[in-house]
Amino acid sequence: MLDVPFLPFCAFLGTLGLLCVAMVGTWCQHWRGGFSLDGSSRTFNWHPVLMVTGLVVLYGAAALVYRIPNTWSGPKLPWKVLHGSLALGAFILTVLGLAAVFCFHNSQGTPNMYSLHSWMGLGTVLLFSCQWAAGFGAFLLPWAPTWLRALYKPIHVFFGSTILMLSVASCVSGINEKLFFSLKNGTMEYKLLPAEAVFANTLGLLILIFGVLVVAALARPSWKRPDSDSPDSRQPLLSAER
Amino acid sequence: MLDVPFLPFCAFLGTLGLLCVAMVGTWCQHWRGGFSLDGSSRTFNWHPVLMVTGLVVLYGAAALVYRIPNTWSGPKLPWKVLHGSLALGAFILTVLGLAAVFCFHNSQGTPNMYSLHSWMGLGTVLLFSCQWAAGFGAFLLPWAPTWLRALYKPIHVFFGSTILMLSVASCVSGINEKLFFSLKNGTMEYKLLPAEAVFANTLGLLILIFGVLVVAALARPSWKRPDSDSPDSRQPLLSAER
Numbered sequence: 001m002l003d004v005p006f007l008p009f010c011a012f013l014g015t016l017g018l019l020c021v022a023m024v025g026t027w028c029q030h031w032r033g034g035f036s037l038d039g040s041s042r043t044f045n046w047h048p049v050l051m052v053t054g055l056v057v058l059y060g061a062a063a064l065v066y067r068i069p070n071t072w073s074g075p076k077l078p079w080k081v082l083h084g085s086l087a088l089g090a091f092i093l094t095v096l097g098l099a100a101v102f103c104f105h106n107s108q109g110t111p112n113m114y115s116l117h118s119w120m121g122l123g124t125v126l127l128f129s130c131q132w133a134a135g136f137g138a139f140l141l142p143w144a145p146t147w148l149r150a151l152y153k154p155i156h157v158f159f160g161s162t163i164l165m166l167s168v169a170s171c172v173s174g175i176n177e178k179l180f181f182s183l184k185n186g187t188m189e190y191k192l193l194p195a196e197a198v199f200a201n202t203l204g205l206l207i208l209i210f211g212v213l214v215v216a217a218l219a220r221p222s223w224k225r226p227d228s229d230s231p232d233s234r235q236p237l238l239s240a241e242r
Numbered sequence: 243m244l245d246v247p248f249l250p251f252c253a254f255l256g257t258l259g260l261l262c263v264a265m266v267g268t269w270c271q272h273w274r275g276g277f278s279l280d281g282s283s284r285t286f287n288w289h290p291v292l293m294v295t296g297l298v299v300l301y302g303a304a305a306l307v308y309r310i311p312n313t314w315s316g317p318k319l320p321w322k323v324l325h326g327s328l329a330l331g332a333f334i335l336t337v338l339g340l341a342a343v344f345c346f347h348n349s350q351g352t353p354n355m356y357s358l359h360s361w362m363g364l365g366t367v368l369l370f371s372c373q374w375a376a377g378f379g380a381f382l383l384p385w386a387p388t389w390l391r392a393l394y395k396p397i398h399v400f401f402g403s404t405i406l407m408l409s410v411a412s413c414v415s416g417i418n419e420k421l422f423f424s425l426k427n428g429t430m431e432y433k434l435l436p437a438e439a440v441f442a443n444t445l446g447l448l449i450l451i452f453g454v455l456v457v458a459a460l461a462r463p464s465w466k467r468p469d470s471d472s473p474d475s476r477q478p479l480l481s482a483e484r
Contacts, residue, residue, distance in 0.1 A: 111433045
C-alpha cells in the first residue's frame with residue numbers, strides 16, 4: 001500500500017481523535033443543555049462524551065502504542081505499562097459513561113438495556129473488561145507460562161481490533177438513536193436536517209473514519225514491531241525470576 | 243491462534259449467514275406485515291432483507307472465495323470470476339435494497355438521506371461500487387499494468403474488510419432505528435422488550451458476529467493463499483497477450 005510513515009499518520013489520527021472528543025462535547029454542551037450530575041438529561045450527556053473519549057479515542061491510543069518505532073528497541077516493559085495504563089484509563093471512562101446512562105434511566109423510570117444499541121454496547125464493554133483482565137494476567141503478572149502467553153497473544157491482538165470495531169458501531173448507533181429521541185418537534189425534526197443533525201451525523205462519520213484508520217494502522221505489516229514474537233515481548237511486569 | 247480448519251469454519255459461517263437472512267425475512271414477514279411493491283411500509287420491508295442478504299451475507303461469501311484451499315492450485319481465473327460475480331450479485335441486491343427505501347420514502351413524502359444510518363449506509367454502498375469497479379478494471383480487464391495491480395491489491399483487500407465492517411455497522415444502526423420507529427405504542431413499546439424487540443436485537447447481534455468472524459477469517463495468515471503475490475494472481479480475464 002502507499003508508503004506513509006507512521007508518526008505523521010499517528011499525528012493525524014491524534015488530531016482526528018481530539019476533533020471527535022471536541023465535537024461530542026460541543027454537541028452535548030451547545031445543543032443538549034450541557035452537563036450535570038442530577039439524573040436529568042444533562043447527566044445522560046456524560047454518556048456520549050465518555051464513551052467516545054474512552055471506548056474509541058483513548059482505546060485507539062492504547063492499541064497503537066506498540067506501533068511507535070521507539071518501542072521496538074530497548075526494554076518492552078515501560079511500553080507494556082503504558083499500553084495497560086491507557087487501556088485502564090479508557091476502561092474507567094467507559095464505566096463512568098455507563099454509570100451516567102444508568103443513573104439517567106433510573107432517575108427517569110426508563111428501563112435499562114432494551115435497545116440493540118445497549119445490548120451491543122454492554123457486550124462490547126464486557127469484552128473489553130475480559131480483554132483487559134486477561135491481558136493483565138497474561139502479560140504483566142509473572143505467573144502465566146510462556147506457552148500460554150504465546151497462545152493468547154494473537155487472540156488478544158484480534159480482540160483488540162474487534163472491540164474497537166464494536167465500539168465504533170455502538171457509538172454510531174447511539175448517536176443515531178439519540179438524534180431520533182431529541183429531534184422530533186416542529187422545525188427541529190431529524191428528517192428536516194437541522195444544524196444539530198448535520199453536526200452530529202458528521203461526528204458519527206468522523207468516529208467511523210477514526211476507527212477504520214486505527215484498525216488499518218494495526219493491520220499494516222510494516223508498522224508492526226519486527227521482533228514481536230521474541231522472548232523479550234513476553235517479559236512480565238513482576239518477573240518470577242527476580 | 244486456535245487451529246481451526248477453514249472448511250468447517252466456513253460451513254458454520256454459511257449457516258450463520260443463512261440464519262441472519264431467515265431471521266430478517268421472518269421479522270419483516272411476521273411482525274412488519276410482509277412484502278409488496280406498492281410504496282407502503284411493506285415495500286420498505288425489502289430494504290432490511292436485501293441489505294442483510296446482499297451487503298452482509300453474499301458480500302461475506304464473495305470476500306471468502308480466495309480462502310478456500312481448492313483455489314490455491316490450478317488457474318486462478320475461474321475463482322476470480324466467481325469472486326467478481328458474487329460481489330456483483332451482492333451489489334445488485336444492495337441497489338434494489340436502496341431502491342426499496344427510496345420508493346417507500348418518496349411515496350410517503352418522507353425526506354431521504356437525513357439520518358446518520360442513511361449517511362453511513364449510502365457511503366458504504368458508494369465505497370462498494372468503487373471497490374467493484376476498480377477490482378473489475380484492475381484484475382479482470384487486460385489493460386491494467388502489473389505494477390498497478392500489485393499496488394492496488396492490498397488497497398482492494400483492505401477496503402474489502404472495511405466495507406464489510408461498515409455494512410455491519412449500517413445494518414445494526416438501521417435495525418435499532420426501525421425498532422424505535424415501529425415499537426412505540428402501548429404494550430409494544432421498544433423499552434418494554436416485546437418478543438419482536440428481542441428477536442430483532444438478537445438478529446443484530448448475529449449480524450455483528452457474522453461480520454466479525456468473516457473479517458477474522460480474512461485476516462488469519464494461515465488461511466491466505468500462499469502464493470498470493472505470484473504473477474498468476476495478476477492474470478486478467480481477457481489477457482492482452484492472447
